[in-house]
Amino acid sequence: MPRVLTRAPGRWTLTSVGVRVRRPSALPGPASFGAGAGLRSRWPEVLLGLGVVLAILGPVLGRGYLLRYDLVFVPDPPFGATVWGSGSELPRAVPSELLAVGLSRLLPADVAEKLLLAGCLASAAVGAARLTPVLHPMARVAAGLGYVWNPWVYGRLHLGQWAILAGYAALPWAYAWAAGVVRRWPGPPAPGRNAAVGGGLAIVLGGPAMVLAAVLTCAPALALARQWRAFVAGTATLLGLTAPWLLALVSRTAPLDVDEQGVAAFAARADTPLGVLGSVVTLGGVWSRNAVPFGRDQWPVAVLALALAAAAGWGFVMLRSRWPAALWWGLLAGAVAGTMIALLPTVPIGERAMEWLLGHLPLAGAVRDGTRLLAPLALLQAVGLGVLVEAMVVAGARAVAAVVSVAPVLLVPGLAWGLAGQLDTVRYPAEWGAVRAVVNADPVGGRLVSLPWSSFRAYGWAGNVPVLDPAPRAFRRVVVGDQDVFVGHQRVRGESRAAEQVAAVLAAPGDPVPALRRLGVRYVLVQTDQPGAAEIMGRFSTVEPLRRGETLTLLRLSQLASVPGETSTSNVPVVGYLVLGGTLIIALLDPAKRRRRMLLSGHLFGRDHQ
Numbered sequence: 001m002p003r004v005l006t007r008a009p010g011r012w013t014l015t016s017v018g019v020r021v022r023r024p025s026a027l028p029g030p031a032s033f034g035a036g037a038g039l040r041s042r043w044p045e046v047l048l049g050l051g052v053v054l055a056i057l058g059p060v061l062g063r064g065y066l067l068r069y070d071l072v073f074v075p076d077p078p079f080g081a082t083v084w085g086s087g088s089e090l091p092r093a094v095p096s097e098l099l100a101v102g103l104s105r106l107l108p109a110d111v112a113e114k115l116l117l118a119g120c121l122a123s124a125a126v127g128a129a130r131l132t133p134v135l136h137p138m139a140r141v142a143a144g145l146g147y148v149w150n151p152w153v154y155g156r157l158h159l160g161q162w163a164i165l166a167g168y169a170a171l172p173w174a175y176a177w178a179a180g181v182v183r184r185w186p187g188p189p190a191p192g193r194n195a196a197v198g199g200g201l202a203i204v205l206g207g208p209a210m211v212l213a214a215v216l217t218c219a220p221a222l223a224l225a226r227q228w229r230a231f232v233a234g235t236a237t238l239l240g241l242t243a244p245w246l247l248a249l250v251s252r253t254a255p256l257d258v259d260e261q262g263v264a265a266f267a268a269r270a271d272t273p274l275g276v277l278g279s280v281v282t283l284g285g286v287w288s289r290n291a292v293p294f295g296r297d298q299w300p301v302a303v304l305a306l307a308l309a310a311a312a313g314w315g316f317v318m319l320r321s322r323w324p325a326a327l328w329w330g331l332l333a334g335a336v337a338g339t340m341i342a343l344l345p346t347v348p349i350g351e352r353a354m355e356w357l358l359g360h361l362p363l364a365g366a367v368r369d370g371t372r373l374l375a376p377l378a379l380l381q382a383v384g385l386g387v388l389v390e391a392m393v394v395a396g397a398r399a400v401a402a403v404v405s406v407a408p409v410l411l412v413p414g415l416a417w418g419l420a421g422q423l424d425t426v427r428y429p430a431e432w433g434a435v436r437a438v439v440n441a442d443p444v445g446g447r448l449v450s451l452p453w454s455s456f457r458a459y460g461w462a463g464n465v466p467v468l469d470p471a472p473r474a475f476r477r478v479v480v481g482d483q484d485v486f487v488g489h490q491r492v493r494g495e496s497r498a499a500e501q502v503a504a505v506l507a508a509p510g511d512p513v514p515a516l517r518r519l520g521v522r523y524v525l526v527q528t529d530q531p532g533a534a535e536i537m538g539r540f541s542t543v544e545p546l547r548r549g550e551t552l553t554l555l556r557l558s559q560l561a562s563v564p565g566e567t568s569t570s571n572v573p574v575v576g577y578l579v580l581g582g583t584l585i586i587a588l589l590d591p592a593k594r595r596r597r598m599l600l601s602g603h604l605f606g607r608d609h610q
Contacts, residue, residue: 042130043137044129044137044138044140044141045125045126045129045130045140045141045144046126047141048125048126048129048140048141048144048145049121049122049123049125049126049144050122052121052122052125052144052145052148052149053118053121053122055416055417056121056157056415056416056417056418056419057114057117057118057121057418057423058417058418059417059418059421059423059424060114060418060423060424060425061114061118062425063108063110063111063425064110064425064426064427065109065110065113065425065426065427065428066110066113066114066117066160066423066424066425066426067426067459067462067465067467067470068158068159068160068423068465068466068467069158069159069160069161069456069465069466069467069468070159070160070161070162070468071113071160071161071162071467072160072467072468072469072470072473073100073104073109073110073112073113073473074109074428074432074436074470074473074474075108075109075110075428075432075433076104076109076433076436077100077101077104077109077473077474078101078440078474078475078476079098079101079476080472080473080475080476080477080478080479081472081476081477081478081479082097082472082473082479083097083098083101084248084573084574084577085244085245085248085573085576090249090495090496091244091245091248091249091573092207092245093163094244094245094248094573094576095204095205095244095245095577095580096162096163096166096205096206096207097473098244098577099116099205100112100113100116103115103116110425113162116162116166117157117162117165119166119169120162120165120166120168120169121148121153121165121169123169123170123173123199123202124144124147124148124153124165124168124169124172125144125145125147125148126144127144127147127169127170127171127172127173127176127191127199128143128144128146128147128148128172128379128382128383128386129141129143129144129386130172130176130191131143131172131173131175131176131179131191131379131383132382132383132386132387133319133322133323133387134386134387134389134390135390136389136390136393136394138389138390138393138398138401138402138405139386139387139389139390139393139401139405140386141405142385142386142388142389142401142404142405143382143383143385143386143389144382144386145405145406145408145409146312146381146382146385146386146408147172147378147379147381147382149408149409149412149415150283150378150408150412151271151282151283151284151286151292151293151296151305151412152168152283152284152286152371152374152375152378153165153168153415154291154292154293154412154414154415154419155284155286155288155291155292155371156168156291157415157419158288158290158291158419158422159286159288159291160467163205163206163207164206164207164209164210164372165206166202166205166206167202167203167204167205167206167207167209167210167211167213167214167375168206168210168213168375168378169199169202170199170200170201170202170203170205170206170210170214171200171203171210171213171214171217171375171376171379172199172379172382173191173195173196173197173198173199173200173202174196174199174200174203174214174217174218175200175217175218175221175331175379176191176195176196176199176200177191177193177196177197177200177218178217178218178221178222178230178234178327178330179221179323179327180193180196181222181225181227181230182221182222182225182227182324182326182327182330183225183324183327194588197587197588198588200214201237201241201584201587201588203241204238204241204242204580206372207245208242208245208367209367209369209372209373210372210375211238211241211242212367212373213334213338213372213373213375213376214238215238216333216334216337216338216373216376217330217331217334217335217338217375217376217379218234218330218334219231219234219330219334220329220330220333220334221326221327221329221330221331222234222326222330223330224325224326224329224330225324225326225327225330237583237587240579240580240582240583240586241580241583241584243575243576243577243579243580243583244573244576244577244579244580245576246576247572247573247575247576247579248572248573248576250572251572251573258358258364258365258368258495259365259492259493259494259495260355260358260359261490261491261492261493262358262365262368262487262492263345263351263354263355263358263368264345264351264490265287265487265488265490265492266287266345266368266369266370266487266492267287267345267346267351267370268280268285268286268287268342268343268345268346268370268371269285269286269287269346270285271284271285271286271289271292271296271297272284272296272297272301272302272305273297273298273299273302274302274303274306276343276346277343278302278306279296280339280342280343280371280374281306281309281339281377282302282305282306282308282309283309283374283377283378283381284296284305285342285371285374286371287369287371287487288487289488293412293414293415294413294414294420295413295414301411304407304411305411308385308404308407308408308411309381311384311385311388311404312380312381312382312384312385312388313380313381313384314384314388315383315384315385315386315387315388315389315391316328316331316332316380316381316383316384316387317384318384318387318388318391319383319384319387322387331376331379331380331383332380334376334380335376335377335379335380337373337376338373338374338375338376338377339373339374339377341367341370341373342370342371342373342374343370344370345368345370354368365495385404385405388404389401389404389405392404424463426459426461426462426463427461428470429461429549429550429551429552431549431550431551431552432470432474432552434547434549435525435547435549435552435554436474436475438546438547438554439475439476439477439523439525439554440475440476442522444522445477445520445522446477446520446521446522446523446558447477447478447479447480447498447519447520447521447522447523448471448475448477448478448479448480448521448522448523448524448525449479449480449481449502449516449521449523449524449525450469450471450472450479450480450481450525450527451506451524451525451526451527451533451536452526452527452530452531452532452533452536453481453482453502453503453506454469454482454530455468455469455481455482455483455484455485455494456468456469456485457469457470457527457530458530459529459551460529461551469481469482471525477522477523478498480496480498480499480502480521481499482494482499482503483495483496483499498519501519502516502519502521505519511539511542512539512540513540513542513543513557516557517557517558521557522556522557522558523546523554523555523556523557524540524543524554524555524557525552525553525554525555526540526552526553526554526555527551527552528550528551528552528553529550529551537553540555543555543556543557
């Protein structure tokens with residue numbers, strides 16, 4: 001029996017065939033809106049945000065560092081080459097690393113790490129809940145829970161990709177801004193302009209992939225609504241936000257060469273018996289076999305996940321009568337486009353097309369992990385799930401609605417309690433701080449080479465979990481390390497010219513010290529608790545260690561007053577950050593029209609949803 005949610009002055013009305021149910025409006029008027037009223041109207045989202053943080057990160061909210069794959073925070077991090085994007089690798093950590101380091105200067109770095117992770121999870125849940133045009137608290141919780149509790153989030157958290165999670169969390173807020181531009185908000189309490197813009201701007205932390213996800217999501221809605229001014233303003237804002245890594249790329253002296261083998265290595269794969277398509281539709285398909293929630297390879301779990309995705313899709317169809325056509329079709333277009341891009345490398349012709357694109361446009365390598373672009377599909381399903389749950393509540397099927405609301409948790413229980421105990425906090429050995437102090441205090445330029453030659457480490461003191469080498473984030477100077485990545489047994493070559501030169505020196509027989517000096521290397525850091533360290537120390541037997549510890553040995557190759565190579569940070573990334581800062585200030589400023597209307601009307605606490 002169809003139900004329609006409409007609004008009359010002072011109340012929301014849920015109507016069905018011959019029946020009208022009235023409820024007091026949960027949407028405060030401009031004059032009555034205040035902090036207390038806003039908190040009362042948003043209590044489901046507030047509790048949901050706190051709940052998901054405690055449920056997922058509860059056991060690791062104490063002191064200590066989370067070291068896992070791409071999740072690398074170090075004590076007292078400097079504003080080094082990684083922050084500015086002036087290192088030898090691609091500026092993938094720009095500008096997210098600036099936020100991480102800046103926050104770590106205000107707070108202990110391990111506290112900053114937990115705060116960022118918690119902010120990502122809470123913002124994702126609250127943003128999806130507030131975007132969904134439903135009134136019932138259970139429906140809003142269902143939407144937020146569906147967006148944050150799924151295989152996609154599990155995979156990214158397992159891989160330690162906190163910046164990707166930040167971009168994912170910003171997507172509902174960015175779409176709320178687009179919705180406000182298309183039309184005044186047609187439903188219950190939704191993000192105001194400042195909240196939507198402020199939350200949406202965080203999309204840049206996710207890098208090129210999540211910026212593209214935002215474009216795929218918001219651009220169709222603005223274009224269908226013919227909001228060309230907003231379209232141009234949004235484009236200019238994105239260009240300003242991405243200025244740091246765009247300018248860092250432009251300032252590279254070496255040509256950008258992306259390994260085409262990465263297309264197949266990072267392609268979506270089947271992690272359920274439903275095949276690649278079924279896995280992707282249920283928000284899975286991540287390239288890493290270790291980043292798959294437990295049980296997804298079982299038929300019952302896979303079928304139930306597909307049923308939940310279908311139910312959410314039906315809820316999105318029901319939303320057609322509530323949202324303006326531009327909003328509804330825009331989100332659908334973004335979800336379809338993102339899914340198609342994720343599936344493209346899984347077919348031979350698509351794989352060849354992506355390889356050709358990488359050969360002619362190397363920047364496309366930033367989005368070769370296509371499953372990141374499933375974020376719009378996750379948002380569509382979350383919104384649809386909230387609408388479906390409210391329809392069930394209105395129909396009197398509260399018990400079924402409750403089960404559907406918690407179904408995401410039941411299908412991915414491994415996300416709870418620190419990925420079912422996989423997350424743990426650790427502390428760096430004291431010698432890391434001692435070595436860092438020696439190197440950072442040296443005023444002479446020159447690079448540092450981190451050995452053994454491997455992009456990932458497995459530390460006994462950190463539970464032997466694979467983690468990116470922390471050295472590039474620990475030192476002010478440029479750190480050169482292996483940029484190649486193994487996906488299964490397949491090696492994907494990195495893009496750093498400096499790393500290739502050092503690798504060639506290390507691969508050649510004989511003493512590597514003279515050749516490394518010619519490459520501008522002043523220090524060599526040997527992590528002696530890693531495989532192959534003894535052989536490496538044997539090759540540097542002619543160099544007296546500057547400092548030798550239990551797990552770290554520091555070698556200084558040159559006593560010269562100056563060392564050739566990279567000695568200072570380029571000004572180009574700094575200009576990029578200035579552009580970023582200016583863009584943030586302009587975007588967050590209230591429009592003059594809004595200020596004039598507030599003064600004339602006297603509604604000092606009014607909300608502008610555009």
